[in-house]
Amino acid sequence: MENKLPNSLLYLLSISAGLVVANLYYNQPLLHDIASSFKVSDSEASNVALxxxxxxxxxxxFIIPLGDKVSNLKIIRLNFLILVLSLLAAALSQSLFLLIFSSFLIGFTSTLPQLFVPMVAHLSNDEGRGRxxxxxxxxxxxxxLGSRVLSGLVGEYFGWRTVFYGAATLMTLLFFLLNAKLPVIQPKFGESYLKLMKSLWFYLKTEPTLRLATLRGALAFGSLSAFWTTFVFLMEDSFGYGSAVAGGFGLFGIAGALGATVVGKLNSRVKKSNLIIAGAILIIVSWLIFLISSHSIIGLIIGVVLIDLGVQSVHITNQNIVFSKNTEARNRVNTIYMVGFFIGGAAGTSFGSLAWTYFGWTGVSAVGLVFSGIILGVQLLTNKRII
Incomplete structure (x- = not known):
């Protein structure tokens, strides 16, 4: 298969994916500031992230399956319009309820990177797909990770509302660039939207590797979300640091994230089950380090690097597995996988917040260990079924 993906387009999509997905995480280092602004508890403020x-x-x-039916540019244009308006609404919110609702819309329309991943899988040949x-x-x-650094710094010195004003401006500029540079991909699915959505169940029911990948991804991201949602509270309680320092820890996570390219290349050389086992072990080790590091900055730094590297090892390998099959339905299988992934994230946020409220950092660490332990257990039990 010919590789139709030039490096210029690949790196544009990579940068764009980072800029758009950042909208999901700007609020996490700001939760304590938001709680103070609206005079609510930290637990109530965490509903913004949830x-x-x-x-x-x-x-x-509901949106990403349309990538198999509707032109990619049509989806992008409508999504960006609603996204920019939602970011502005968040910046202008005068109550916690309005901020929570605006945040829901921000999440709903920040799905574009999940069109980019199937797009590069479609345009790449088999040898280059993992890379x-x-x-x-x-x-x-x-x-x-960078979104947490940026929002933490901006929030600390200019207020949390400025973060959302800046994001709205950035998304407006990015829209014009993508509209000019992205190739138009015409999908082949010609049936109704209802049949398109029904086909999701077909793929989930008939693809055991997709189900396993979705479970692993949900647990991995749930573990990561439990950490980042509560980390700002730990920084405040244990060290007296504000959102700038909490967000700044994202810089150490970036060191782990840079390994994603290496993991992608390894997918064509190393058995995928081994990569998943290695990732799960890294996540478990990171939580053991977190457990004993509630008053150790060095321990927390090491844990952040390890947990991000572990999660990406599981995540990228999962995606390579599910994209290797059902080439005509990559957006739909990606939908199934990523819906499970973010449901896991929401569960991690909820359990992490509850654990923090009732059991402190020890409870949060227990949540992370349970999630990551299940990944390893499931993988060892089903090892022979994985590509």
Whole structure:
């Protein structure tokens, strides 16, 4: 198969994935500031992060399958319009409820990177697919982690509302660039939207590797979300640091995220089950380090690098597995996988917040260990079924 993906387009999609997905995570280092602004508890403020993740999961479910039916540019144009308006609404919110609702819409419309990943899989040949997915995922992961650094600094010195005003401006500029540079991909699915959505169940029911990948991805991201949602509270309680320092820890996670390209390349050379086992072990080790590091900055730094590297090892390998099959339905299988992924993230946010409220950092660490332990257990039990 000819490789139709030039490096210029690949890196544009990688950067764009990072910039768009950042909208999901700007709020996490700001939760304490938001709680103070609206005079609510930290636990209540964490619903802003939760609603964003739920919105993203639903956006994946109802929007991304359209990539197999509707031109990619049509989806992008409408999504960007709603996204920019939602970011502005968040910046202008005068109540926690309005911010939660705006955050839900931000999540719902920040699904575009999940069109980019099947796009590079479609345009790449078999040999280059792992590398291409890894590069886009590097951009996406750096966006996730860098967003926390940026929002933490901006929020600390200019207020949390400024973060959302800036994001709205950035998304407006990015829209014009993508509209000019992206190739038009005409999908082949000619049936109704209802039949398109029904086919999701068909693929979930008939593809055991897709089900297993979805479970692993959900647990991995749930573990990561439990950490980042509660980390800002730990920084405040244990060290007296604000959102700038909490967000700054994203810089250490970026070191792990840069390994995504390496993991992508390894997918064509190393048995995928071994990569998943290695990733699960890294996540478990990171949580053991977190457990004993509630008052150790060095321990927390090491844990952040390890957990991001572990999660990306599981995630990129999962995607390479599901994209290797059902080439005519990559957007739909990606929808199934990513909906599960972000439902796992929402669960991690919820369990992490509850654990923090009732059991502190030890409870949060227990949640992370349970999630990551299940990944390893499931993988060892089903090892022979994985490509």
């Amino acid at each position: 609603s964003t993740q739920i919105g993203y999961a639903l956006g994946l479910l 291409a997915i890894g590069i886009v995922m590097s951009g996406l992961l750096i966006g996730i």
